[in-house]
Amino acid sequence: MVGTLEQYAEYTGRRAIEQLRRLAEPMRDLHVVHVNSTQLGGGVAEILHRLVPLKRELGINVSWEVITGDSEFYACTKGLHNTLQGMRTPIPAALLKHFEETNARNYERLEPVLKSADVVFIHDPQPAPLLNLCPDRKGKWIWRCHIDASQPYRPVWKYLSRFIQNYDASIYSLSAFAQPMAHPSYIISPSIDPLSEKNIELSREEVDSVYRTYNIDPDRPVITQISRFDRFKDPVGVIQTYRIIKAFGPPIQLILAGGGASDDPEGEEVLAEVTAAAENDPDIHVLLLPPDAHRTINALQRISTVVLQKSLKEGFGLTVTEAMWKGKPVIGGDVGGIRLQVLNHHTGFLVNTPEGAALRIRYMLKQEKVLEEMGQKARAFVRDNFLLIRHLREYLTVMLAVRQETRERIHI
Numbered sequence: 001m002v003g004t005l006e007q008y009a010e011y012t013g014r015r016a017i018e019q020l021r022r023l024a025e026p027m028r029d030l031h032v033v034h035v036n037s038t039q040l041g042g043g044v045a046e047i048l049h050r051l052v053p054l055k056r057e058l059g060i061n062v063s064w065e066v067i068t069g070d071s072e073f074y075a076c077t078k079g080l081h082n083t084l085q086g087m088r089t090p091i092p093a094a095l096l097k098h099f100e101e102t103n104a105r106n107y108e109r110l111e112p113v114l115k116s117a118d119v120v121f122i123h124d125p126q127p128a129p130l131l132n133l134c135p136d137r138k139g140k141w142i143w144r145c146h147i148d149a150s151q152p153y154r155p156v157w158k159y160l161s162r163f164i165q166n167y168d169a170s171i172y173s174l175s176a177f178a179q180p181m182a183h184p185s186y187i188i189s190p191s192i193d194p195l196s197e198k199n200i201e202l203s204r205e206e207v208d209s210v211y212r213t214y215n216i217d218p219d220r221p222v223i224t225q226i227s228r229f230d231r232f233k234d235p236v237g238v239i240q241t242y243r244i245i246k247a248f249g250p251p252i253q254l255i256l257a258g259g260g261a262s263d264d265p266e267g268e269e270v271l272a273e274v275t276a277a278a279e280n281d282p283d284i285h286v287l288l289l290p291p292d293a294h295r296t297i298n299a300l301q302r303i304s305t306v307v308l309q310k311s312l313k314e315g316f317g318l319t320v321t322e323a324m325w326k327g328k329p330v331i332g333g334d335v336g337g338i339r340l341q342v343l344n345h346h347t348g349f350l351v352n353t354p355e356g357a358a359l360r361i362r363y364m365l366k367q368e369k370v371l372e373e374m375g376q377k378a379r380a381f382v383r384d385n386f387l388l389i390r391h392l393r394e395y396l397t398v399m400l401a402v403r404q405e406t407r408e409r410i411h412i
Helices: 005-012 014-027 043-057 071-084 093-116 128-133 154-164 204-213 235-247 267-278 294-303 318-325 354-366 368-385 388-403
Strands: 031-036 061-066 119-123 140-144 169-172 185-187 222-226 253-258 284-288 306-309 330-333 348-351
Touching: 005 014, 005 388, 014 388, 031 043, 031 093, 043 061, 043 318, 043 388, 061 093, 071 093, 071 154, 093 128, 119 128, 119 388, 128 140, 128 154, 140 388, 169 388, 185 388, 204 294, 222 235, 222 294, 222 318, 235 253, 235 267, 235 354, 253 294, 267 284, 294 318, 306 318, 306 354, 318 330, 318 368, 330 354, 348 354, 354 368
Parallel strands: 031 061, 031 119, 119 140, 140 169, 169 185, 222 253, 222 306, 253 284, 306 330, 330 348
Antiparallel strands: none
16 A cells, blocks of 8 residues: 555655645646666665655656566666676677667557656666657656666776766766766655555564564574675675674574565575575575565564665665664665665664674674664654655656756746
8 A cells, every 4th residue: 555645744744745745736747757677676666666656646647667578688687787886797799789679679669658758767777778769759858876886887887878878867866876977967865655564563463473484583683684685785794794693602593585576687596695605504594575575574674683784785775774764773784875874873883894794783782772772763864864755855856857957946
């Protein structure tokens, strides 16, 4: 269920809701299209599932389109994702050609809706070539980058920028990710929905049920990382962290829970690496969850003593936001969007190595008062900065800005 705007007033105040309505008034009946590469799995799809209905409630005519492809296409787009995040691996020319041909086939299907749209949001590199296929477009096109593109592999960025440079604007999650372009760039950090099944309050009974379902001991500390099985999330490094802590004696348990996305072909391979690294340790719970296991993830975060997100690269890290919303301090990799959320020594700790993560977790397990105070700060920080209504307001502001491109001020 997606909440109505009025339901969010409890978290944001009524004034924020009225501000949204005023901001959206000049765009009533505007035709807006979002395009990405998956409807299930990953933070982009989660955000769109929440934002699109709220835009419709504001009177904006919004549609959400998903491009499709075969295994070769997704192998290429995974390569684009990895190289944007700094992996120095050339992508074969044949794969890039297939990537463009697949976009061309998707454009044939989407042409009517894309040509007639007033504003088009293209999410990440997978559908980026669609703009160049639509020379007689009516509206403004915005490329929304959810990836840490601060240090891309230059040959691949040079290739991708051929498509991106023609957009009317770009949106990044952090200013450090933005690449120089002739068009305006905007910074919008992602958000969570406090009314979603991943973030609503759960009954004590439902929370406790995950102990029984996954054979977790309720009397011992639980360390949890929830994320896709992706090497950039460093799940094997999380297991190394667990083993360092266990060597010193605290009787902890580790949960590594997550799933895949339909546009990520490496998920099964990484899951196999994680399972091998776990070595059948009964206190390491590797859980492959379906894309709709939102309440299960909610409950797993709530039973956790400390939540990890030991990413090596991270565009933002919505699992960090989710855990903080539940009053959990987070041990996060000192990278990307995690730095926006984990305020060192206040809402958690930033780390660079398994040893550093283990040191911080051991400290927190011994300091219950610090653990509780950090958790309270974490929830307040999310409330003030990373809830859905703020995210929606900033998207609406960018839509106004690109449509009033010649004006120095946005008129509402």
